[in-house]
Amino acid sequence: MLMSTKNKFAYTPSRLDASTAQALRVEIEDFNAAYCAVLDALQVELWPEFFTEDAIYRVTARENAELNLPVGLVYAEGRDMMYDRAVAINRTQMFAPRYMLHMVSNTRVIDQTPEGEIQAEANFLLVQTLVESPSTVHLAGRYYDTFVRSGDRLLLKERQVIYDTTILANDLVYPV
């Protein structure tokens, strides 16, 4: 039976010393602030630029993560797939206008390899506001990230967006 024993999304203590973790945390918080600012501005076609060419991006329910099931509500292998999605959203898709607001907190840096790959986590709340509607918590969850360095900036090599929200309200239009 599928059980959560192989849950790779379980709590992982940081393997870094406090000052390294702290310095990286500030950098990642800056990264996430810019990432969320792009999405909150609904400039979705800029979103793929936060990723490496071959990055993995997946949005999936915690239930899937715990059962080790691979499906994604959004599943992209590579920046080109993200770009295709961004263009589809921006130029072809029909949906009601909305505002999205991301709140990211509890950033934790778990590890850094000698090659400079950084493993980190952060909680997020995604608030959605439709026309003539209240602001509602649309998605609550956590980012499980792998960053790499490209020149003087960080890029996501992998972002797993694992959400707790067992019943999604209607749909999820924009990336998280």
Place this chain on the structure above:
Amino acid sequence: MYQSQTVIGQTVGAKNPPLSECVWPEGGLHYIPDWVYTSQEVYDREMELIFHGDTWNYVALEAEIPNPGDYKRSFVGATPVVVSRAEDNTIHVFENRCAHRGAEFCRNSQGNANEFVCPYHQWSYSLKGDLQGVPFKRGVNKEGGMPKDFRNQDHGLRKLHVTTHHGVIFASYSDKVEPIEEYLTPEILADFNVAFPGKPLKILGYYRNELPCNWKMYHENLKDPYHATLLHSFLVVFGLLVAGNKSTMFSDSKLGRHGYMGSAKSDDLYAEVNPETKKEMRSFHDGLRLRDERFLNYVKEFDSPWSVTMQTVWPNLIVQREMNTLGVRQIVPNGPNSMIMQWTMFGYEDDTEEMTRHRLRQGNLMGPSGFLGLEDNEAMKFVQEGVRRSSTDLNVLKLDADKIGTSDSLISEASIRAMYQYYRSVMGF
């Protein structure tokens, strides 16, 4: 309930009539009255006569409960049930309600157990839903306890009839519903067997969302090929469905309650759309091209004339075979103005890793974030809001007006009319 409904989710009183005022409008099947979507009494009658009536309701896939003791929560209509595999490998479906005080005892969405124990007073049930143990049944120190004539076998869980076909599990409250193969009818069964040939399935994962619309709209949307060529420009641009493609909108010829929308993708990656057709489609975007075309590859793995079929099995199942992305969707009605959709995406045990990834990539078409999926959800939400709050009260269904049932034209509502012809006979409208 959809959170925005707490502010603007009122149903106008006239749209929530009692059954006695629900009279089908003049003009027969060319009109649908709004009250089929908005009346609480109509909804309650649907639960009784349709979901708890002579129907087979999808509840789970066998691949989700492969071993004895495996179980999962599910629904028949809006009623919570548990699907369980017993020690002897038989499958059982019973209501998730303790026979004692009514607690919904099974709380995990799935798992493995030797028995079910209600946490409130620890009444225990076998994997087949039979009452096994009642704590302090004989009381303490010869005081209290159950009366002498209390028999466990009189107090089991409410059990449903169960059937399976090629790994798909259905349940029914009815003693007289026909065998599943007969229920599906020959043509629907043939298309059903394309995605479910009987070989072992591999579960790829779940989506679950609330659609703030009446449950019947989901059936209608998949019996409405007209919208597919207009709302979903993504389909049109990439030639997954073009008005003029080889296609069908099939309704079962027995009762018209099941159906499938099928289309055959041309060999070209992108669609050629002739100027006259283009003129009719506002959403058409000329020259839109993908950066990553792997996503649209079609691996021809099935013996079927259709590269895409979306099948509706009355009353609560959709079988999605959109090229190589496969899934079942279970409709859980949630009052007249809301439904929960439970999606189970799957492939086959013998898929290569690359085939699994291909299915996952193509999965971006469907689901609550799918290129097509989210547009349907948006459109159905708009319709429910419109029918709840407006002062007029008729939907017009006049495309392909002389036909009821199967149509080879995409510009047709004949299949929706077939469904409502059947619906009216069941509901007495």
